Amino acid sequence: MLPPSAPIGEPLRIVVTGLSPHTLITVRATTTDYQNRGWSSVATYRSNKSGQVDLSTTAPLSGSYHVPDSGGLLWSLTAVNPSDTASQFLIGKGGFRVRLSVSVEGSVVATSSLIRRTVVPGESLRLVTMASAGLVGTLYLPHNAAPKLPAVVVLGGSGGGEDLLVASALAGQGFPTLALAYFGEPGLPSCLCAIPLEYFAHALTWVKRQPKLAGRPVVLLGSSRGAEAALLVADSYPTDLSAVVLGSPTDEVNHPVGGYYNGSAWTLPGQGIPVGEKIPLSRVTMPVLIGAGGADEIWDSSDSASYIMSNLPKTSPGSSASVHVNLTYANAGHEFVAPPYVPYDVKGRGGTEEGNQLALEAFWPRLTAFLASH
Secondary structure, X not given: OOOOEEEOOOOOXXXXXXXXXXXXXXXEEEEEOOOOOEEEEEEEEEOOOOOOEEOOXXXXXXXXXXXXXXXXXXXXXXXXXXXXXXXOOOOEOOEEXXXXXXXXXXXXXXXXXXXXXXXXXXXXXXXXXXXXXXXXEEEEEOOOOOOOOOEEEEEOOOOOOOOHHHHHHHHHOXXXXXXXXXXXXXXXXXXXXXXXXXXXXXHHHHHHHOOOOXXXXXXXXXXXXXXXXXXXXXXXXXXXXXXXXXEOOOOEOOOOEOOOOOOOOEEOOOOEOXXXXXXXXXXXXXXXXXXXXXXXXXXXXXXHHHHHHHHOOOOOOOOOOOOOEEEEEOOEOOOOOOOOOOOOOOOOOEEOHHHHHHHHHHXXXXXXXXXXXX
16 A cells, blocks of 8 residues: 655555565665765565565565655665765755666566655745735645644754644644744844844734734744754743744753854844743743654754653643643654655764664654644
8 A cells, every 4th residue: 555645744654565475575765855866774684474465564584674654665775875974964955766676586477656745736825025914934825724624833853944744744634834944044034143022023923914914813833943943932032922833842941053153042032041941831831742752863852852841830620721742752862843755864873773763653643633622
């Protein structure tokens, strides 16, 4: 069961049929990234007595991954050229195509392919600029957005720019999404320094005023330093949000990033928020979803997640107010929030490749369910 084309975060199931019972087979995936570099993965299996291999329930006998998971052929893709092995897999604006082959005793007996889309057919994209809106970002307006689904504003981390991969993946699930840059783009600060929280509040207001988004709730989603910003905004502008998602969060204000700036990373209103100060949580009364890794090597996001959960305002039994969820995965690192089934480079960020990927596969449907309910 293999859809030929699906959104990038969509689960997949690969089943090989028509084999002789107990046959040893090799399944290989190949693709090229946005820079036309080759990537491949491989796994060997033995068919069951019915002549089938279901990759979602059968562990490979050997290969580039070792757990039952149809997505393993995607997330275990590695660069074919040794000089590219330290590079990140770069996805083009439309997604990427994966070619699959099944071999028996060295001969290819079946082929197929699938496309993992980052842009949904019929979806409209709108570039947002400082000149047009006082913001920098890309707004995804999926044609299949249900009327009650929230709009999502996505904040990336210390790399700057827009988190287009997460935004496009959420749009592929039907959520109108704004990938919002807050530094590192024309018209914005060149470093993560002295970023006014009012900028984020302006973005939330702008989203609510868009004709196709009027009346929708708005959820703020941030990862790493973006989670730091999201939590500060949630406490400073609690009535502007229906929910908050925090990926690999911190519970305190961190140093600026980039350049030689020695002040604060964030300001409100015009005053620097002191580095090392605990992020206030007393007004974060909207629902909060946290994704964190127990093996995070950037900072201790699992401890921060526990602190945040323990210090969010309490609600009375039976209250319809906030329902907070903390999902921490022991073998994952600093890779939240990101769509699954993508070969991420996790070196220096913590966790194992397998641990990170299985965590993302578990977290992504919890994320979309959380968003749909708020």
